[in-house]
Amino acid sequence: MELFDVTIVGGGPAGLYSAFYSGLRNMKTKIIEVQSVLGGKVNTYPEKVLWDVGGLPPIKAQLFVQNLINQANAFLPTICLNTKVEQVKKQGGIFVIITESGEVHYSKTIIVAVGGGILSPIKLDIKGAETYEITNLHYTILGLECFRNKKVLVSGGGNGAIDWAVELLSVAKEVVVIYRKEQLNAHESQVEKLKEHGAQIILNAELQTLVSNENKTDIEQVIISQNGENNQIQVDEVLICHGYNREVSLTFSDDIQPLRKSDYYLVGQGQCKTSVPGIFGAGDIISYDDKVGLLIGTFQDAVLAVNNAKMYIDPQADPYAMVSSHNDKFKEKNKALFKEVHFNA
Ligand SMILES: Cc1cc2nc3c(=O)[nH]c(=O)nc-3n(C[C@H](O)[C@H](O)[C@H](O)COP(=O)(O)OP(=O)(O)OC[C@H]3O[C@@H](n4cnc5c(N)ncnc54)[C@H](O)[C@@H]3O)c2cc1C
Structure with missing residues (x-):
């Protein structure tokens, strides 16, 4: 012993x-x-x-x-x-x-x-979502480079989501944040930065469907529901920050x-x-x-x-x-x- x-x-x-x-x-x-x-x-x-x-x-x-x-x-x-x-x-x-x-x-x-x-991160409750985890569906960011010049959709409105959205501004072509509530729930200064840099913020919205590309390898579009309406958004990368x-x-x-x-x-x-x-x-x-x-x-x-x-x-x-x-x-x-x-x- x-x-x-x-x-x-x-x-x-x-x-x-x-x-x-x-x-x-x-x-x-x-x-x-x-x-x-x-x-x-x-x-x-x-x-x-x-x-x-x-x-x-x-x-x-x-x-x-x-x-x-x-x-x-x-x-x-x-x-x-x-x-x-x-x-x-x-x-x-x-x-x-x-x-x-x-x-x-x-x-x-x-x-x-x-x-x-x-x-462990709370995963998306959408059928088949796990298949994209090896391509363009992320639950954290291990390297910013993979987002360079891409259109990134960030789902979540807490500090985790908004901190990442702000980091992404420096490399991504476009950052879109969607959040299910009426207001983002993150530090004010970070929210300000997001707005100043022109990130698109879509509130009262949730991810409904992930639409794959022809080869069924990557997410090409997401369908979000907002106030009862469905909209499609073209994406290159999707980051989910729904907590742990x-x-x-x-x-x-x-x-x-x-x-x-x-x-x-x-x-x-x-x-x-x-x-x-x-x-x-x-x-x-x-x-x-x-x-x-x-x-x-x-x-x-x-x-x-x-x-x-x-x-x-x-x-x-x-x-x-x-x-x-x-x-x-x-x-x-x-x-x-x-x-x-x-x-x-
Ligand atoms: C997104 C984010 C950003 C942050 N940014 C900052 C910042 O800028 N500045 C700052 O000061 N702080 C920051 N923090 C907070 C900081 O990371 C934490 O306060 C710090 O990591 C806490 O350290 P810890 O060792 O107590 O716990 P942890 O870092 O959580 O480490 C606990 C370890 O215990 C291990 N473990 C758990 N259970 C078991 C078990 N049963 N057996 C064996 N191992 C086990 C886990 O695997 C883990 O490795 C941030 C936190 C987050 C989430």
Whole structure:
């Protein structure tokens, strides 16, 4: 039985930064991630440019994720991908983590960093729609280039849809947004940008039918219904942003049920503790007053969760780690960095 000091469930930003920080605090660390890649939700918007992470110039989300992964690897945590944690139990003072495939992992503490559960996009409820998923029906954008000079229809009016519609303005020939309600339900400034750049916005409208090209490979037209009338629109690409289905991601045995805010979120008890000693939360999963539900907020959560996990294992431990500029853990790494030409440039 290999026992870890901390097992982090979820390899998104909160989990990755927790892994870095627990390495910094000399804890034997494991990350368990259900997907085949690390990065969490950020992988759903790889082409978006992040402006709001302190100290970083505007950066594409995919590069940001790579940086996070590199940082998480600084202290070589054990990483298990394609592994879904199903249940956590406690036996003899040790947490026992059981995965979907029946593997068992052992840990002194757990940091739950599973975001808001396992998300999958709500698919179009139109017969045969799935056949176009390999061509021009999309549920997210993995690369903007495929939309260059195309006429793109975006279905949805929330922040997800409108953020993408705004990004598309820079490459697409034409952007058409259709939404079933009377008003778009997204940040005002983004809606303004859409309007300023002349995107067509069709409200009170829903997709009815996808009309294929002659070869039956691509969607060529869509039929939308608006106020009881049907209209056809010629399209090159269709992006559906109708939100996500959520699956409660992991369960706890009855004797260690952390207080939940709903099916999906854990109630924070201060310092990213949950109501169960030894189980901590970081990132979107943990809810508390004044929560910052942003990437930068996940980092603060990670630090608190790790420091408290450290003190759970060793109550005499320092409540804080030494800052990186004075921390001996970085001496050798710094020497290596200073030998690199680009580092001194
Ligand atoms: C479209 C969009 C744009 C955004 N833009 C910004 C922005 O510009 N700036 C900003 O600061 N924030 C932004 N955010 C918010 C930011 O992405 C989230 O706050 C952040 O990803 C939360 O990180 P997390 O690690 O808590 O959760 P997640 O990123 O959701 O990661 C959770 C991870 O846990 C894994 N997991 C779940 N259940 C299990 C299980 N049972 N077993 C194993 N693994 C599991 C998931 O697969 C996932 O990898 C945006 C969010 C979205 C959706």
